[in-house]
Amino acid sequence: ENHDLDQYYDEVISLVKKAGDIVKEKTLNRDKLIETKSSDIDLVTETDQEVEKLLIDNLSKKFNGHKFIGEETVSGGGQCILTDAPTWIIDPIDGTMNFVHSFPHSCISIALFVKQKPMIGIIYNPMLNQFFTARKGKGAFLNGKKITVSGKKHLSEALLMFELGTSREPEKQRVVSENQDILMKQAHGLRSLGSAALDMAMVACGAADAYFEYGIHIWDIAAGELLVTEAGGVIMDPTGGELDRFSRRVLIASSQELAEKLSQIIVQFYPAPRD
Numbered sequence: 188e189n190h191d192l193d194q195y196y197d198e199v200i201s202l203v204k205k206a207g208d209i210v211k212e213k214t215l216n217r218d219k220l221i222e223t224k225s226s227d228i229d230l231v232t233e234t235d236q237e238v239e240k241l242l243i244d245n246l247s248k249k250f251n252g253h254k255f256i257g258e259e260t261v262s263g264g265g266q267c268i269l270t271d272a273p274t275w276i277i278d279p280i281d282g283t284m285n286f287v288h289s290f291p292h293s294c295i296s297i298a299l300f301v302k303q304k305p306m307i308g309i310i311y312n313p314m315l316n317q318f319f320t321a322r323k324g325k326g327a328f329l330n331g332k333k334i335t336v337s338g339k340k341h342l343s344e345a346l347l348m349f350e351l352g353t354s355r356e357p358e359k360q361r362v363v364s365e366n367q368d369i370l371m372k373q374a375h376g377l378r379s380l381g382s383a384a385l386d387m388a389m390v391a392c393g394a395a396d397a398y399f400e401y402g403i404h405i406w407d408i409a410a411g412e413l414l415v416t417e418a419g420g421v422i423m424d425p426t427g428g429e430l431d432r433f434s435r436r437v438l439i440a441s442s443q444e445l446a447e448k449l450s451q452i453i454v455q456f457y458p459a460p461r462d
């Protein structure tokens with residue numbers, strides 16, 4: 188079966204730009220309709236739903252037989268299944284908490300998987316005009332300029348992206364605190380953007396050196412995976428094993444050495460249920 192990836196790419200770029208206009212306009216608007224999901228700090232707004240609908244409606248009209256895994260469709264009871272069919276994995280607004288507060292770090296994250304492998308990855312923060320793109324075998328780009336990871340190997344020189352997450356579960360929060368304690372003693376610095384996809388984009392462009400999190404979902408990391416690997420970085424399970432995209436665990440780094448070092452010193456956590 189032949190897939191016209193150029194056509195898929197052109198189409199998704201133009202849709203993500205439209206979605207970005209909506210997110211940008213609504214970010215500035217202080218009155219947002221907010222609902223909660225798995226916890227009181229796991230949020231969804233009408234804009235998340237509107238953007239997801241815009242992307243799915245238009246892509247499914249254009250591309251017969253394509254499948255979708257969308258954050259808001261899944262939290263509304265939809266299925267989270269990845270087959271060999273071309274599948275768009277969508278987070279309409281990653282960093283919804285930021286969006287709700289008009290903190291200008293949220294993005295649209297969308298990836299296309301074919302035969303269960305990432306082929307296209309797009310992450311767009313319309314507030315700061317950061318348009319990250321990647322295609323399998325063709326490199327990673329920020330606003331059309333090629334990007335690469337920093338290549339840093341030593342934890343003492345590494346700026347780490349680190350998230351508190353959206354769970355109030357005491358055991359999860361304890362592990363987050365313990366890891367912060369371990370890393371603040373050894374890393375050059377710890378930062379948090381409040382968006383898994385943008386954290387990954389920062390590593391891809393060399394502005395940060397590693398990121399890991401427990402509790403993310405496949406749509407938070409689907410586009411970031413291709414962006415980081417096309418920029419020369421590594422992605423794995425936080426234990427150091429192979430990435431399991433449905434396990435809700437991820438670790439990325441600018442080098443194999445740094446990834447392995449982190450996997451050895453962090454406290455592990457296994458979120459349930461799986462995606």
Ligand code: IPD
Binds near residue numbers: 284352353
């Ligand atoms: C969340 C953000 C946040 C991360 C959470 C994600 P959402 O995604 O990426 O930074 O800590 O694990 O679920 O809910 O804003 O799309």
